[in-house]
Amino acid sequence: MQINQVLIWGAITALLREPAVAQWIAPGETLLLNDIWHFTLLMTTTSCIGLFMLHHQPVREYRRRYPYWVTTTCILGVLFLLLSRSARERGMLIQDALGWQYGTYFVLYCAMTIAACLYAMWLVPPAWRKAADTTRDKAVLAIIFSVGSIGAINMAILAIGAVMASAGVDNAFTRDTEVRASGELLLVFIGTSILTAVPSSVRALMALFRVDRDSRTVRSLQPIWHDLAEIGTPEVVLRLSRDDRPKTSTERLRRRRTEIHDSIAIVSRYVQPLGAEVEATIEDTVPDELQETVLSAVELILTARYLNSIGGRKNAGAQHAASFTDQESLLKVWPLARKIAGTQVPGVLVG
CATH class of the missing domain: 1.20.1070 (Rhopdopsin 7-helix transmembrane proteins)
Structure with a gap:
């Protein structure tokens, strides 16, 4: 400015x-x-x-x-x-x-x-x-x-x-x-x-006008941020004041990546094994080299939905050790994982 x-x-x-x-x-x-x-x-x-x-x-x-x-x-x-x-x-x-x-x-x-x-x-x-x-x-x-x-x-x-x-x-x-x-x-x-x-x-x-490289990267992270941070762990999302909102693109990207990282760390503590039908769908429709990443992505999406449906992690019961999947890897398969997770009922599969 x-x-x-x-x-x-x-x-x-x-x-x-x-x-x-x-x-x-x-x-x-x-x-x-x-x-x-x-x-x-x-x-x-x-x-x-x-x-x-x-x-x-x-x-x-x-x-x-x-x-x-x-x-x-x-x-x-x-x-x-x-x-x-x-x-x-x-x-x-x-x-x-x-x-x-x-x-x-x-x-x-x-x-x-x-x-x-x-x-x-x-x-x-x-x-x-x-x-x-x-x-x-x-x-x-x-x-x-x-x-x-x-x-x-x-x-x-x-x-x-x-x-x-x-x-x-x-x-x-x-x-x-x-x-x-x-x-x-x-x-x-x-x-x-x-x-x-x-x-x-x-x-x-x-x-x-948010058309620089960092802003484009922020937009590409929007689906995974929405599914995990905004829905599953809204407590990790930093609510900015009016003065802090127009930060540089680099700062917005750094904050978005941090929120996704923190959300993955929290949501993964409550992940439960997927049902056999979902695993079979992944094996039949996803290339072998992507199956493990898609499996992790679907687990995270369903678990985030489950946490949202029960009112947050305070009602989720026991935790286990967090497992991390690289953000870039998740980003590549997220549209496919969303499609697979779209018909699943999270309360039945995790929790």
Whole structure:
């Protein structure tokens, strides 16, 4: 989700700097869009900060601190509109109107971006020492540090030039600052950043819509999880709070496998031998190499149903040693085992 925020704000920022788009969105109000563009760029920066925080801080700290960054950015957006008002009334950009508003405007604008760049640079050394195990990890961290340092230097130069220009200095440096303030030079940087984030965004969207590999595996485990954990041993199913439900696909898969494992361990303690008719059906219809696995699967399905029918294991009587069957093996034969167990009465066969 945080990656998507970065991409959305970055895309809006790039679009607002396209004259054709600006004229289409707000004909005759391109001066106002200049302030909105600066705000969306800061929101892109703020989203990047949130992304760094989310990956390097506990979720609780992220949720506590990130709203302050967003609130600060929104306040700056309002201040931009107030500071540029007099310039807009004269039909000018704030960097063309000069005055103290120009210096104040861009000091605020640059300070936020510099803070984000320094924050990113501050996170790189500890990450390099603790988590940079591969060349790819080191390359990513090096890029983050380089972008952060270049961004901080560039924005510091912009702020200094704006202050000098607002104080009446007119030279090549301050005129170059006015060009920087117009924002066109940042479009290439923003576009490149968006393109580099596309693979991560695609992975995030796939996880969001549950079409990534781990989510597909979770769905493939649904039948065995339903028959054993949900029906036979609901006590092993972790009931999640609203905040914990949208976990990563990897976490959902880990939890699902754990619940199935725990359910097999419990249900198998109450398994009783199947009837001769069921065993004969398995011998006649199932290939020899799968018969033992199908037998175990049918026993588990019927026992889980039995436990459900009598109100849980507290009413099931004596236990015996648990026997384990590999989840992957069970998964392959589960549809067939379901079919064989479909006509059986669990209370007669086990318990």
